[in-house]
Amino acid sequence: METLLEPLSYAFFQKGLFVASLSGALLGLIGVYIVLRGMSYIGHGLSHSIFGGFAAMQLFAAQFYAIGAGLWGIASALAITTVTKRSRVGADAAIGVITIASFALGVALFAKFGTSGPSFENALFGSILGISTGQIIGLVAVTILTSAFVLLRYRALLFSTFDPDVAKVSGVNVGRIEAALMVVLSLAILATLTVIGVTLVAAMLVIPAVIARMLTDSFGRMLAYSTVIGMLSGLIGMYLSYYAGVPSGTMIVLVGAALFIVVLASTGGRGLRRSAGLDSHSEDLVAEKSA
Amino acid sequence: MIRLDHVAAAYDHHRVLNDVSFHVHEDQFTGIVGPSGAGKTTLLRLLLATLKPVEGTVWRAPNLRTAYVPQLETVSWNFPITVFECVLMSRKTSRLMPWATNKEKKEVAAVLERLGIADLAQRHIRELSGGQQQRMFLARALLRQPQVLLLDEPTSGVDVSTRHDILHLLADLHEDGMAIVLTTHDLNGMATHLPHLVCVNHRIVADGTPSQVITSEVLENTFGARMEVLEHLGMRVVVDEAPTPFTPGLRN
Structure with missing residues (x-):
């Protein structure tokens, strides 16, 4: 017991535990919509895209790098949506081009000009110990904003995710809901980037939601389970990273992956059936639109 | 309630419907029939205002409450x-x-x-x-x-008993004062039971009661295939005319 409580005596660990749990819960919550809309790849792409904005802002106004990276991410998300809707380019190709080009730009800028903010490694793999009070406030603000968005627009979000065509007919402004979701997703990725890291954020968007889907057939419960699973992954991952001496983001993702294996083993074929074809909805829509 | 006047619709400059005029009234109970790809669902989308016409005008009564039942296959x-x-x-x-x-x-x-x-x-x-x-x-x-209920192929993929149940249910809703417009390619199971039909094949081929519309000539113009129309207990029954009769044992 003493061994378990020992890290809690350090202020930096208490702060880290809070930040890791909140980041996991935030990504778990928003991840449900990302997974069910077949947008897992956009989470991956946006985290890389934001890295480009992150690096570019170091050159012009390093103190505002978070704001710049956030705007860069939102612009990338809206660019992907626009390119996909107005051209024959598929969403996966648009994400591939826009976000990975942005990531490459970020790497080039870091290599050429260096950084006065977080290091290259910290940006890639996350560093909870280096998180500032301002970043914690930002994370709390984004979590409150995301929770308010999900609660206030719950039915419209659900309707536009499940059945966008009928949602439009029923008075839901599907375009506005999608744009707002992209903005919230960009902010969530930005707020958790320095905690979990560019390369691992996408995993935490997907893993809790997939585990939750294996556990339930109800949307409301999936949302709750995914948030709790994300939070637990953050909490346990942070603890284990202290003892194992590895970056917190890495351990948080590994705990999520371990939970996935445990749930898969315990739910067996039922869980697999539930999680199979999670993004088939988007394929249906693409097929329908191209018909 | 809804009025389409000389409307044309297209996807990516490919015209699907041409010069369509169609009105939805309070007492409407209409089936839109036609072959696959004829523009039935497109017509529903124009009525629902989820698709803008490339020609013509669409008018909807202010504050009109519409509801839509999609095809099961799209879910x-x-x-x-x-x-x-x-x-x-x-x-x-x-x-x-x-x-x-x-x-x-x-x-x-x-x-x-x-x-x-x-x-x-x-x-x-x-x-x-x-x-x-x-x-x-x-x-x-x-x-x-809703004041207007629009359904896309409501009896597609259901058994005969369920089809009857759905038809009766829709008739009850119509009795209660709801205008209903649905698409179907099920001529015998659905279309002939409806009070009003519109035959569509990229344009409106015919419009009227089943006895006016279910004729060999109209069906050939709509579906592009010969069909024989018989009378049974006062109702029209459509029979396909096979191009060549199947003869068992020909393979050997």
Whole structure:
């Protein structure tokens, strides 16, 4: 017991535990919509895209790098949506081009000009110990904003995710809901980037939601389970990273992956059936639109 | 309630409908029939205002409440949602908390009861039969208390008994004062039972009662194939004319 409580005596660990749990819960919550809309790849792409904005802002106004990276991410998300809707380019190709080009730009800028903010490694793999009070406030603000968005627009979000065509007919402004979701997703990725890291954020968007889907057939419960699973992954991952001496983001993702294996083993074929074809909805829509 | 005047519709500059004029009145109960790709669903989309015409005008009565029942094939049946959640999603709320109030629970229960699926409220949508899935979407549409109900192929993929049930249910709703427009390519099972038909093949080929529209000539113009029309107990019955008769034993 003493061994378990020992890290809690350090202020930096208490702060880290809070930040890791909140980041996991935030990504778990928003991840449900990302997974069910077949947008897992956009989470991956946006985290890389934001890295480009992150690096570019170091050159012009390093103190505002978070704001710049956030705007860069939102612009990338809206660019992907626009390119996909107005051209024959598929969403996966648009994400591939826009976000990975942005990531490459970020790497080039870091290599050429260096950084006065977080290091290259910290940006890639996350560093909870280096998180500032301002970043914690930002994370709390984004979590409150995301929770308010999900609660206030719950039915419209659900309707536009499940059945966008009928949602439009029923008075839901599907375009506005999608744009707002992209903005919230960009902010969530930005707020958790320095905690979990560019390369691992996408995993935490997907893993809790997939585990939750294996556990339930109800949307409301999936949302709750995914948030709790994300939070637990953050909490346990942070603890284990202290003892194992590895970056917190890495351990948080590994705990999520371990939970996935445990749930898969315990739910067996039922869980697999539930999680199979999670993004088939988007394929249906693409097929329908191209018909 | 809705009026299309000389409307044309296109996807990516490819014309699907040309010079279509179609009015939806309060007492409408119409079936839109035609072959696959003829523009039936496009016509529904024009009525629903989810598609803008490239020519002509669309007029809708102000504050008109419409509801739409999609084709079952376009739905992701693995989506994590129960029947209750699916029906409730169409109910707008201005409350801060998203869960259903007691009043909303009663409304959903009442509409599920009317459609005979009250005991399935907590089931996942994948666990329902084709007919039950169709009823669930009807329940979602009815919760909006629409003035006009539009349905895309409501009897596609359901058995004969369910088809009869759906037809009777729609007739009851029409009796209650709801205007109904549906698409179907089921001539004998659905179209001939409706009071009004519109035959579509990229344009309106014919428009009238089944006795006016279900003729060999109109059907050939609509479907591009010869069909024989017979009379049985005062109703029209359509029989395909096979191009070459099948003779058993020819292979050997």
